[in-house]
Amino acid sequence: MNPIHATLAAVAALAAAGAVQKRGSRNTDDVYIRRGTIRIGDDETLKVRKLGKGMFTVAYVTTELPTPRVFLEVNDDRGGDQSKAALSDIYDGDDTNVHIPKVQRVGYTANKTVYEMPLYNAPLRKGNSPKAWEQYKVLKKCWDQGHHQLRERLGFYEANNPYNGHKIMDSVVECAERNPEMPESLLDALREIKGTIANYGSEYSFEFSPRNLATDDDGNLILLDTTYSLLSVQQRRGRR
Ligand SMILES: Nc1ncnc2c1ncn2[C@@H]1O[C@H](COP(=O)(O)OP(=O)(O)O)[C@@H](O)[C@H]1O
Numbered sequence: 001m002n003p004i005h006a007t008l009a010a011v012a013a014l015a016a017a018g019a020v021q022k023r024g025s026r027n028t029d030d031v032y033i034r035r036g037t038i039r040i041g042d043d044e045t046l047k048v049r050k051l052g053k054g055m056f057t058v059a060y061v062t063t064e065l066p067t068p069r070v071f072l073e074v075n076d077d078r079g080g081d082q083s084k085a086a087l088s089d090i091y092d093g094d095d096t097n098v099h100i101p102k103v104q105r106v107g108y109t110a111n112k113t114v115y116e117m118p119l120y121n122a123p124l125r126k127g128n129s130p131k132a133w134e135q136y137k138v139l140k141k142c143w144d145q146g147h148h149q150l151r152e153r154l155g156f157y158e159a160n161n162p163y164n165g166h167k168i169m170d171s172v173v174e175c176a177e178r179n180p181e182m183p184e185s186l187l188d189a190l191r192e193i194k195g196t197i198a199n200y201g202s203e204y205s206f207e208f209s210p211r212n213l214a215t216d217d218d219g220n221l222i223l224l225d226t227t228y229s230l231l232s233v234q235q236r237r238g239r240r
């Protein structure tokens with residue numbers, strides 16, 4: 001373990017201790033979401049509506065604030081998805097990359113973690129930003145190529161090993177780096193996300209789809225939810 005891994009492990013352990021400790025008595029990091037309201041700790045209750053849903057996340061947006069706030073209730077235990085945890089690590093580290101969503105951990109419900117971030121324009125639409133759409137197309141092409149190369153190199157069976165997710169991530173970044181249309185800020189964002197999610201396991205890979213991408217008001221591509229655990233998705237499919 002290098003120092004950054006050790007620090008992250010310590011943070012994760014503290015977070016887990018907090019989640020356990022809160023059962024029983026009420027805690028300042030308790031969050032309650034029910035019947036159109038979210039209550040954060042003791043001091044804030046906000047009206048919300050459901051905004052979207054993925055395999056591991058339910059997203060809510062406030063309805064009465066001048067600047068809307070988005071809250072995400074995420075299953076980020078071992079069999080869940082730690083992508084938001086990784087994004088919040090990046091934000092805690094004071095990263096200011098325009099393409100990385102500003103995700104903060106705000107507390108815990110009974111068995112999920114709650115994160116907050118700004119409202120972006122999601123899903124990604126060509127009409128909202130032709131520039132961001134072109135960048136998405138490059139990333140999608142790189143992802144397709146990465147998969148193809150992995151199958152050629154390792155064979156179909158081994159290419160499906162979930163722990164090879166990081167190899168896909170490596171080849172996506174290398175492919176994007178070769179593309180002259182990719183701005184340095186976007187390459188930095190991809191490298192930052194790849195490096196941070198690697199702390200959570202080699203089973204994480206990239207995913208680029210309009211559903212998991214967004215734009216900000218300046219038309220910048222936002223990498224809203226571009227990582228996922230190949231292992232968690234396989235396990236969920238297996239259980240059904
Ligand atoms: N900050 C946000 N702004 C706008 N829409 C969002 C935001 N966060 C999430 N969403 C919407 O909620 C959906 C589910 O969130 P996501 O993080 O992709 O969940 P999952 O990790 O389960 O895939 C997204 O596809 C998107 O449509």
Ligand SMILES: [Mg+2]
Pocket residue numbers: 054055211212225
């Ligand atoms: Mg998603």
